[in-house]
Amino acid sequence: MVTPYSMTFGAFTLHFPQRNLTKDGEAVRLGSRALDILVVLVENAGVLVSTRELCDRVWADNVVDEGALRVHLSAVRKALGDGHEGIRYIVNETGRGYRFAVPVSRSVAHSPAPPPHNSSARALPVTLARVIGREDVIAGLTDQLPERRFLTITGPGGMGKTTVALAIAHRFSGQTGTRALFVNFAPVSETSSAASTVASAVGVAVSTGDPIPDLIRMLGDTPVLLVLDNCEHLIETVAELAEKLLQAAPGVHLLVTSREPLRADGESVHRLAALPSPPPGTTPGTNQAREYAAVALFVDRAKAANDSFALTESNVTAVCDICRRLDGIPLAIEFAAARVGLMDVHAISARLDDRFALLTQGRRTALPR
Ligand SMILES: Nc1ncnc2c1ncn2[C@@H]1O[C@H](COP(=O)(O)OP(=O)(O)O)[C@@H](O)[C@H]1O
Ligand SMILES: [Mg+2]
Structure with missing residues (x-):
């Protein structure tokens, strides 16, 4: 296939069958999220990437809805000239995900010799x-x-x-x-x-x-x-x-x-074992509690969600309780800590009984792979 146009992503060089990412001879600027989406799809060219996988890869720990994904995807499609001359670059399989569908060849960029x-x-x-x-x-x-x-x-x-x-x-x-x-x-x-x-x-x-x-x-x-x-x-x-x-x-x-x-x-x-939490029935002080990785993770992520959060004598017991009840599973601890921006740790702890509903609020598909 003659492929006069190419793009380089890290060490990939992709050859496209038509000119793209340009408009009237000018490079089209893609936002960083849009570019991330493109990179993930291109890395998996020909393979269906589920909507959740795409959101997870692009937004990492942040919770996003599909609407945001669609907005950025539409920018990517526009930049690629998707649909122009009948070429579809990104195909949506309703309810399943997206596939980069244009036939591209890949090569290791720069040098055919084994790269360092x-x-x-x-x-x-x-x-x-x-x-x-x-x-x-x-x-x-x-x-x-x-x-x-x-x-x-x-x-x-x-x-x-x-x-x-x-x-x-x-x-x-x-x-x-x-x-x-x-x-x-x-x-x-x-x-x-x-x-x-x-x-x-x-x-x-x-x-x-x-x-x-x-x-x-x-x-x-x-x-x-x-x-x-x-x-x-x-x-x-x-x-x-x-x-x-x-x-x-x-x-x-x-x-x-x-x-x-x-x-x-x-x-x-x-x-891989759970992150250690303070044993049940113990009431460690703040410094001692922080020695446990589950508590340290909770505190780190809670501060990221709400920079005024601090581990104190008045909330340390609730934090230890949350970590234990989430079985020291980092992803569950991160979800719980992300709620610190919205409610205090006692409320989080009290609501853990309905832990699935609390932790996956807004992200119901989060727990499967
Ligand atoms: N030791 C750790 N320190 C900080 N964050 C962690 C740690 N382990 C896991 N996480 C976080 O928890 C989440 C789940 O971890 P991940 O490695 O994706 O789990 P798995 O691959 O077992 O599903 C990720 O957001 C990750 O950043
Ligand atoms: Mg994993």
């Missing part, structure tokens, strides 16, 4: 929020990675698997110079797309047919850490793929997150 670790085809996302606690797990698993090439972090949704995996990958990559690539399987619903999702993350041009041989050839024996995130709905397929890659590409290390282990050959499983 910091210019990976799909670089690790940077976690902006501070990681609280977990130092032992992060240090321990980072130390294990050179020996154990296949680590899986398991635990319920919201427990912090992705957060911990990213912290490990950044540290491992920094310490060893190994290139680290991120593959998110959350939007991949078809088992048949799993291998091509990995292939495109690595920078292999995906065509029809089995991408695994090309993927193995591309990887060769170059050291690389593949972070395979959200594998729970594709366990068997990813297990098989993992075994093939580890066998044929001796430089590959895998760091997997999944609610359940893959039960594949060579896999070491680490079940």
Whole structure:
């Protein structure tokens, strides 16, 4: 395909069949949210990205409704010239999500030679929020990675698997110079797309047919850490793929997150525990309470929601109670702390009995993957 027009996103170069992102010869400015949406869709080109996944990726911890997404999507479509000459770039599957539908080819930007670790085809996302606690797990698993090439972090949704995996990958990559690539399987619903999702993350041009041989050839024996995130709905397929890659590409290390282990050959499983909360029946002082990661997370996120929030002798018991009753699950603690802008901690604690309704207010689809 002749593709005279191209755009570069990080290390991707995308070739488009028509001129786009320009209007009357002038570059069209896209807002940062709109650009983020475009990047997520383009990274998953050809794959359906659910509305929730898109909102989560673009707005991170903030709660948004679909209306906001639609406003920004319409700006993206306008900039792309969606619909012009009958070309649809972004296809909406009603009630399910969005797909970047234009046939694009991808290549690793700049150089066909194996890129150095910091210019990976799909670089690790940077976690902006501070990681609280977990130092032992992060240090321990980072130390294990050179020996154990296949680590899986398991635990319920919201427990912090992705957060911990990213912290490990950044540290491992920094310490060893190994290139680290991120593959998110959350939007991949078809088992048949799993291998091509990995292939495109690595920078292999995906065509029809089995991408695994090309993927193995591309990887060769170059050291690389593949972070395979959200594998729970594709366990068997990813297990098989993992075994093939580890066998044929001796430089590959895998760091997997999944609610359940893959039960594949060579896999070491680490079940991620809850963030520690003060034991029931104890009434720690503020300094002592802050030593517990669950409380520290609550305080950090509550301050972000309401900068006048402080942990005091009068609210420490309620905060400890909230953390315990939310089972030390970081996502649940973040939701509860976000309410501090709207109500005081005693009210939050009192309303925890209806915890699902409280925590997911305005974001009813938040708890599934
Ligand atoms: N140790 C931690 N410190 C700070 N925030 C955390 C920590 N663990 C998880 N979080 C936050 O909790 C939420 C859920 O974490 P995530 O890693 O996405 O969980 P999982 O991958 O298990 O579903 C995210 O918003 C993340 O930023
Ligand atoms: Mg996750």
